[in-house]
Amino acid sequence: MAEQPRRRLAPEVRRAQLIAVARDVFVEHGYQGAAVEDIAAAAGVTRTLIYKYFADKDEIYLECLRAARTELDEAVVSAAGTMTTPEDQLRAGFGAYFRFVRDSGTAWDVLFGGGAAVAGRVADSAAHHRYDTAEVIGGLIRSAVPRLDAELASSYAHAISGAAEQAAKWWRRHPDVSAEDMVERMMDALWTGLERVAERNA
16 A cells, blocks of 8 residues: 655644743743754754744744743633623632643743743843733723723833742742642732722723
8 A cells, every 4th residue: 555645734823833832941941952953853843944934043932932922811800801800810820821821831931930041132022022921911901991001001011020020930949839829829919909900990
């Protein structure tokens, strides 16, 4: 029986597959330790095919980061969007965030937790994605408190985003603490001030 020819994947499907494989490679080897050859080997393709879709390792990493950020943003917006009060929205958003950290594990370390030791163009782009994620939170705040000034909402959102990221880094060192406990700790630390903001702008 003649061997069946290998089915060629659509470009968008192949690209998504390579990003998923690359994420696992970065998790295993770290950003500095991973090479394009490692990604090609893990995907069962040639280096030439990798370079058909990506210019270099930096671009592959940035695509992994972009995909993960999109997943995180969508999870937070989806969770918060089901709630009607600012307090419940904040708690639901934190819940989605810490579940993402818990379920992503070491992938979060590499992509968000500073474990990648990135610099230059990659670091600049990572900072840009971090800024955009905070602005997503700002949109949720403005939705919950429509009368709040947009600039104020943005500044509060960046404070929340930074606090959540640092709390997640701490949590990765203290895995005995539950995601639910982390949510309540963040609420204890942040909700009192935000509650007053919501009341003043109701």
